[in-house]
Amino acid sequence: MTSARPSDAELLAAIAERDLRAMRELYDRHAPWLTVRLSRRCADQDVVADAVQDAFLAVWQKPGSFRGQGAVGAWLWGIAIRRLVSRLRGRREVLLGLSESSEQVLGAEDQVLLSVAYGDVGQALTRLSPQARSVVQAVILDGLTTREAARLLGMPQASVKTRLARAKVQLRAVLVEGTR
Amino acid sequence: MSSWHVEDRDLRRWLAHNTALATSVSIEQHLVSCDGCIDRVGALARQDSALDAEMEHGWERVRDAVELHRPSWLERGLTTVGLPAHEAQLVAAARAFRGPLLVAVLVVLVFAELAGQFGQARGEFFFLLVAPLLPSAAVAFGYDPDLEPALEQELCTPYSPARLVVLRTIAVLTLAIPVAVLLGLVLPGPISFLWLLPAAGFVAADLALSTWISPLRGVAVITGVWSVTVWVTAYHSSTDAALHGAYPSVYLVLVVVSLAVFARRAGHVRGAYPGRSSR
Numbered sequence: 001m002t003s004a005r006p007s008d009a010e011l012l013a014a015i016a017e018r019d020l021r022a023m024r025e026l027y028d029r030h031a032p033w034l035t036v037r038l039s040r041r042c043a044d045q046d047v048v049a050d051a052v053q054d055a056f057l058a059v060w061q062k063p064g065s066f067r068g069q070g071a072v073g074a075w076l077w078g079i080a081i082r083r084l085v086s087r088l089r090g091r092r093e094v095l096l097g098l099s100e101s102s103e104q105v106l107g108a109e110d111q112v113l114l115s116v117a118y119g120d121v122g123q124a125l126t127r128l129s130p131q132a133r134s135v136v137q138a139v140i141l142d143g144l145t146t147r148e149a150a151r152l153l154g155m156p157q158a159s160v161k162t163r164l165a166r167a168k169v170q171l172r173a174v175l176v177e178g179t180r
Numbered sequence: 181m182s183s184w185h186v187e188d189r190d191l192r193r194w195l196a197h198n199t200a201l202a203t204s205v206s207i208e209q210h211l212v213s214c215d216g217c218i219d220r221v222g223a224l225a226r227q228d229s230a231l232d233a234e235m236e237h238g239w240e241r242v243r244d245a246v247e248l249h250r251p252s253w254l255e256r257g258l259t260t261v262g263l264p265a266h267e268a269q270l271v272a273a274a275r276a277f278r279g280p281l282l283v284a285v286l287v288v289l290v291f292a293e294l295a296g297q298f299g300q301a302r303g304e305f306f307f308l309l310v311a312p313l314l315p316s317a318a319v320a321f322g323y324d325p326d327l328e329p330a331l332e333q334e335l336c337t338p339y340s341p342a343r344l345v346v347l348r349t350i351a352v353l354t355l356a357i358p359v360a361v362l363l364g365l366v367l368p369g370p371i372s373f374l375w376l377l378p379a380a381g382f383v384a385a386d387l388a389l390s391t392w393i394s395p396l397r398g399v400a401v402i403t404g405v406w407s408v409t410v411w412v413t414a415y416h417s418s419t420d421a422a423l424h425g426a427y428p429s430v431y432l433v434l435v436v437v438s439l440a441v442f443a444r445r446a447g448h449v450r451g452a453y454p455g456r457s458s459r
Contacts, residue, residue, distance in 0.1 A: 005215075016264065020246065027239050032225035033211050033218055035234070036195050040204065049238055056242045064264060071213035126201050133201075141205060 008072030015063040027056055030073060034080050041142075041152075047087050054087070055080040074143075081142050085152045124174040132167035135160055186210060186217050188224075195224055195231070258351065305419045309410050312375050313403055315357070316382040319349045320395035345390065349383065374423040378406070381431035384438035391445035 006014075006025070014022035031052055038048045058079055066075050128136060138149035139160065146164070150157040186194075186207050193199045194207045211217055225231045258268035361373070382402050389398030413421035421427075 008215075020243070023242075023246065024239065027242060028235075029218060029222060031235055031238060032231065033221040035231070035238075036221070036225075037208055037211070040197060045234075049234065053238055053242050053245070057245055060242075060246050073212040073218060077212055123202065125205060137205075141209065 009066070009068065012059075012063045012066055012072065015060060023056070023060060026059070030076050031056070033073075034076060037077070038080060038084055041081070042084060042088065047084065051080055051084040051087055054083040058083070078143055081144065082148065085144065085148050088152065124171050127174050128167055128170055132163055132170055135163040136167045136171075139164055184210070185214065186220075188220065191217070191220060191224055195221070195228065305410070305414055308375060308420055308422065309407060312378040312382060313399070313406060315353060315379045316386045316402060317399050318352045319383055320386055320390075320399045345387065349387065353383065374420075374428065377428050377431040378422070381434035381438070382406070384435045384442070388438040388441040388445075391442065391448040 006022075008026065008029070011022045011026045011029075015026065034055065035048060035052050038051055039045060042048055042051075055076060059076070066072060125133065125136070134153060135149060138144045138152055139146060144152065146157050146160045150160045153160065190199065190203060190207060194204060199207065211221065225235060255268045357376070361376075382399075385402055386395055386398040389395070389401065393401075410422050413427075418424075
């Protein structure tokens, strides 16, 4: 918040020098949103907590694997969601898809938020079938490979690809044909 | 990133899992790269006593795991040589450096040397059979993914397994070779150093083999071939015949060819596929 706030990249450099205080700062900064976002994917809070800790341990062991491209937050998310995938190993019963919250009707505020942030794309997402949505979330929004998504969602990789292709068609229908 | 930021009210609802799909998506994509909004999530999390306690508990576990790790003498040595701290830790995490195995290798080396010195022909044969295999065995134990649970974790973040294997190999050899050479001084005759040639060939061959099969299986193959060679040559001429004549140049060719193969196929090092052992 203040001008003295070290950047995430600076914290990583300090962590590479084995600075535990920098580690604490990085954790305080990123663990909360990582935890909340992961817990929207997985109902088992213990697994979420373990995945977050795994991710930070991986950061401590290899802070240099951040190549300086993009945001540190995106890099951390990539590690954390993969730790979650490998901890779940296809335990489908604790998976929370986008379908959970999507059943809710969009409120007026949500509509405004959407139009500012995403415009028609956000609307188009809500019109996807639940199956297509879970794949779009895993592959496009959460940044997993089709192989990892298949593992997370407990379905064959081929199904992920088919659903992704179908989702593209649906999105295109809403975004392009739908606006005509 | 953009001039748009998440409002406090929406952030609160997102923390409470109470936002609609499109809102969640917008917030989550935004949070990844917005320092300001990330800090506001942190502040909101601290107001939520349950989440705050969970974060504090999580930190304690992270800190404990981090502090449990005290750099070993080997790790400190590697850092002094110029390896970054986290890479030194990776290299030193190899099982080969965890006491017992290293001690076992050294004991066998000493035993083989003594046998060679006192038992004459038979001792020499035994020494020749065992000593050249030890460095490659030590290397294989150092990074075989089936033996090395640490690798599982290491492979989760992008890091070249080939680089790890090479670093560990160099580290194992810098530990083992000086000891072997010192011991070789005790043994009279050229055999005390000539065995380093096949040893080097086998380490290189195991690296090359590890791009197809597990390093331990590679060592098993090498052991078989080497045993037959030593037996057959000893049977037909003198005990250390496998170290004379055309053989030394064969080992040199083995080193060069194997290293070339490894360099070409470095991307195939086993362990490069994290999903491999899932079934």
